Amino acid sequence: MVDIKPTLYPIDPWDALKGTSVYYTYTGSKQSLENELVITDVSSNEIVYKYEFSSFEKVHHIPPSLLTNGKEYKAKIRAKMIDGTYSPYSNEVSFKTFATPVLDIDNIDGQGYVYNSDVTFIALYSQDDGEQVKNYKFSLYDENEDLIKSFPIRTPSSPEALTEVVENLEKGKGYFIECSIETVNGVTYTHRERFIPLYIVPSINGVISTRSDSDEGFIRITANLKQITGTQVRSSPKSSIDSSTSSIEQLKDNYKYIDNEWVIVPPDDPVVFRGLGMNRASDFIMKVWCRNLTDNKEFLEIRPVEGEGIPIKFYKYPNKIIAEKKIGDITSRYVSNLVSIPKDVDFMLYVKVIEHRVYLEIKIL
Template identity: 35%
Template sequence: HTLTYMYLGTERSTVNQVSIRPDEPNSSPVYTETRTSFDKVHIVPRNALKNGLSYLAKVRVQLDNGTWTEWSAEIEFMCLTKPNFYFEQIGNSKYVYTNEMMLSVLYAQEQSEKVETYQFILQDYNHVNIQEYPVRIPTADDPFRFSEHIKGLQKGKLYYAIVRVTTKHGMVWESQGKEFVPQYVIPTLNSVVQPELNEDEGQIQVHAFLKQILGTPAKPYIPNRATDSDYHYDYWSPSGQTDAHYVIIPKDNPLMFTRLGMAKSSDFIAKLWCAGVDNGLFLQFSTKTDEKNPTGTGVQINFVKHDDYITMEKSFGRVKSRARSNVVQGLGQQPFYLYIKVTEYRVQMIIEKIGYGG
């Protein structure tokens, strides 16, 4: 550390001496060193002092005639370890999967130096400040986690995130610029429906081939079925509806998306065409915890139909959130579109009533 001092004497001086002792009564110096410098500075070498301890320092200078001035008044200071900053959403990867996020940083400092204020700074690829967010005060419940709502990120663009803190002892620390690139995606499905007439039974067999454009596969999950495949769906159209142009997904054979990473997608919109829906639970989204347990206990989102609206309940562990769609008078069992929008961890629903054949 470089100690800077002022010398107000009239005689020239190029030699200084610094003495540092622990901040305790009648303590002995742990560092005394004489240095020659044309500038009024004294550089204390690394490891000369210990982090986490308070010290008292004083300085004096030697005049050209070889005599020393009186010691200065002692100043108090504390040695602190440089803190570490960990960006939770970015981690060791430089990619994020949303165009807006609640960016949070974990602050770790060996002596638990209290942070009075923090401020986030967003920079472009040239390290030029794009936005300086307001100076904030850490929460009492979580004083070492700092958060800021970052939005308006452009896909594929390189950014740097910086957080600057001020501690109770007046120290100002600034993290290194953490680089990241938004790579958010909106899942899109492409489907080909092929009807096949079965003359013996007087029914039409519908083959639906579903393919995830982004490369993450969609597949029908059928428990204990050896012929389960990645892209092939096989269903019967309703009896008597030879011109049906839609695929029915029964409860015992749900459509499942694997490795889609929806928790990392922002502004994801699902559009569902529904008809003849009774009141009660009619749709359920769930995430599996691993490949060997496809019906695992991940995030569960249940959609319940009422007379004129739909409610949603999202569960993850002990945490539950609920939302309600718009109200559509006389909805009943009429056909409708259900738009489901997921922005980070919030779910919104909009019902749009349509006529048959819409």
């Protein structure tokens, strides 16, 4: 009578620090109560694990930390019968052990926010044994972890940075982004993180307001700046910034005002708003009420936090407003609608920034 030997199923790569389970089939006529698994180190040909496991199921559970990550092994198994006899060993199955990969979604900040409606997610990959990614796939889920979109399987262009562009995210809505990877040796790993798109969207409402302080001899010029984070900032022309408070108040002693409503901005000294969050914003919207601006001169500058963004400067011409941004030697200019702007006529300048583009519109009041 020919003895039936078990068949050991393929063993996927796994983290030796966490342990795993291997499975087999046995179709012999005798009932088996136990199985014996033998694991050999391929490089040294030494037996590193040999243990009898008691189970009616065709499984053998390998405890954690008995093998070493970054090595190749081969395994074989045999069944132990109720009468104490053994089946022949199965054919040998080779496998490798690897430390669990690490994936970190780099552009989700520490509070779980991203700051745009279209985001290039970057999953930073590392693995202690130098195992490289063969392919990866991103998936987007809603706040209930129901799948919204599964992106195509991609081959990494960089071994350590896996990227995917996700568009049309809704502001204030909860999402999960997931990155799944498969390595060249078949290691699979999935990482999921929750995030909320939070556009920092400031907008200046109404006219710049002024107050006279006769005791100190200066004009106080302020404007209300609203952001969706709920923080209100008071901002006005150039000067010192008190960083000890949550509001910014800047003073200038040579600005004049008319009827407590209109500010006269000298052609050589435009109004500057500093420290704004606009560089991280999409759909940044601002409106400014204007009159009697000097032609061919800068009259306004929007400047984000120092070192964190690109200022936008605004110039008035007889029939248009031009916004200008400079990055090194490159200058980008954006032109408003063309409209004749008579002297002493009020007009409203609307500014909208989407991604890196600036949109301008003049409306005569």
